Amino acid sequence: MKLFKISFIITILFSFFGCQSIVEDINDVDPNKIATVSGEVLFTGIQLADIAGQSGILSQAGGVASGYFVGADRLNFIQNYEYINTDSNTPWNNIYQGVVKQARELRSGIDVPNKDFFYGASKVLEAHAVGTAANIFGDVPFSEAANNDIPTPKYDGQVSVYMALQDLLDEAISDLQNAGTSGGIGEDIFFGGDSGNWIKTAYTLKARLYLDVRDYANALSATQNGISSSTETMKYLPPNTLGADTNLLHEVITGSTSGGAIAANGSFLIDLLGTGSESRNNAKTNEVDRAAYYYDGTDINDSGIAGVDEPMNQISLQENLLIWAETSLRSSASNFDTALMKLNEHRANLRNGVYFPVNTGVYDDYVEADFLAGGIENADSSLSKEDALLREIIEERYATFFTTVLGFNDLRRMKKDPVAIQVPVPFNVGSKHPERFLYPFDEENTNGANVPEIADIFVKTAINQ
Incomplete structure (x- = not known):
């Protein structure tokens, strides 16, 4: 393989992570x-x-649009729902040049010691990257992407991309099952070469993608083979080498070039976790420790979730459990007990400090009576017990997925639900939340004939119409 094929991605990666300590001797x-x-x-x-x-x-x-952050400085535009298409250039290049092109290059015949492992894991990464692109942008290149013979790839429909990604993940699972590796691959910074963990990650990702398109039955089925322990969460552990290779959120809020771009004071999530009128605290829930992990009182906690070496979750145990809870209930009202059990399993992890340190916070188990008319999660008796439980699961997802794209994805997906069970994220301006981000300027400049014409960020993508 020619080195110029990866020079661009190395430039991007080093600008974010300074990864000399990981990609040893590449310089x-x-x-x-x-x-x-x-x-x-x-x-x-x-x-x-x-x-x-x-x-x-x-x-x-996405976090600014979803009530997690308050945009400032260079992100003040998104605070006002004015997204600049040049800001899509870098993530698009990370996805298509950094992941898709290199993953397909890897699978084109480059010598690797365990082809089944590297092929399978690279397919999981490709599905993860393209799944996010499809959710955020809508129609995206896939079938013709990263093909040197097709300099202007066509855009595949959003729904068809989701279907193709399920096939890709099925291939990944088969490859990884054949690989049967249990470790010993240092270049795998997530799992060290454990194909079993990659298989579970693939199933949780399948569940996410099925959830995105509201295929609740298949999402529920996939979760049952997904991540079942916190040790199986796909996360990046920043090595924090000589002040570099740190948590990316830490870089954003403290870095000299981007520091101050996002803040927290006045965000909706602060109110939700606090003690004011929007508080989700009740007799069985006290969010004092989660609030302290996320925020230092007024801003994002650079010693907590934005600590220099704090792990960055990509596909997690909490995601799998909450998909399991939500899709159980959405698949059938008769699954109330299963949905409640999975929510309580997640709450047990919360109170046991699995996700963040817990000292005085409270996450007691819920029981059916809590969701009946007059219960602590249905105090005004306005909902059925099923909808009251679903509302709590949706709100827990919102609280859990801070700093990830999942909160933004959920905000848009839930717009098809009754208002009473949606998380009431206020509008920054106007009367509509953003529904997507704009295609990158670079892509419009080089592949303009194929790029869909989207008027603004309020145009819903196909799966959310």
């Missing part, structure tokens, strides 16, 4: 010479590109 290569790179090193780059795509501007701007 010893003369960039002006044609050379080869091992599939293992390329795989690490794919992982890092996926992290950058998931945890960069898409999650930050």
Whole structure:
């Protein structure tokens, strides 16, 4: 493989993470010479590109639109729902140049010691990256993407992309089952080469993608083979080497070039976790510790969720449990007990400090009576017990997915639900929440004939119409 094929992605990755300590000796290569790179090193780059795509501007701007953050400085535009298409350039390049192109290059025949493992894991990463792109942008390139013979790839319909990603994940699971590795692959920064953890991650990702398109039965089925322990969560552990390789949110709020771009004071989530009129606290819930982990009192906690070496979740145990809870109930009202059990399993992890330190916070188990008319989760008796439980699950998802793109995805997906069970995120301006982000300027400049014409960020994507 020619080195120039990965030079762009390395530039992007290093601008986000300074990954010299991870991709060891890569700077010893003369960039002006044609050379080869091992599939293992390329795989690490794919992982890092996926992290950058998931945890960069898409999650930050989505967080501003979803009541998690208050946009300031360079993100003041999204606070006012004025998204700039040049801000899509970097995440798009991370997804398509950093993940899709390199994953397909890896699977084109580069020598790797365990082809089934690297092929399977790279397919999971590709599905993760493209799934986010499809959710955020709508129609996106897939079938013709990253093909050197097709410089202007067509855009596939959003729904068809979701279907194709399910097929890709099925292939990934088959590859990883054949690989049967249990470790010993240092270039895998998520799981060290444990194919079993990758398989579980693939199933949770399948559940996410089915949930996005409201295929609740298949989402429920997938969760049952998904992540079942916090040790199986796909997360990046920043090594914090000599002040670099740190948590990306930490970089955003403290860095010299982007510091101050997002704040927290006045955000809806602060109110939801606090003690004011929007508080979700009740006799069985006290969010004091989650609030302290997220915020330092007025701003994002750079010693908590934005600590320099704080793990950055990508696909997690909490996501799997909450999909299981939601899809159980949406699949059938008779699944009330199962949905409640999965919510309580998640709450047990909360009170046991699995997700963040807990000292005085309270997350007691709920019982059926709490959701009946007059119960603590249905005090005004306005909902059925099923809708009252669903409302709590949706609100818990909102509280859980702070700093990820999932909160933004949920906000748009839930618009088809009755208002009474939606999280009442206020509008920053006007009377509509953003429904997507604009296609990148670079893509319009180079592939303009194929880029869908979207008037503004309030145009719903196909799956949310």
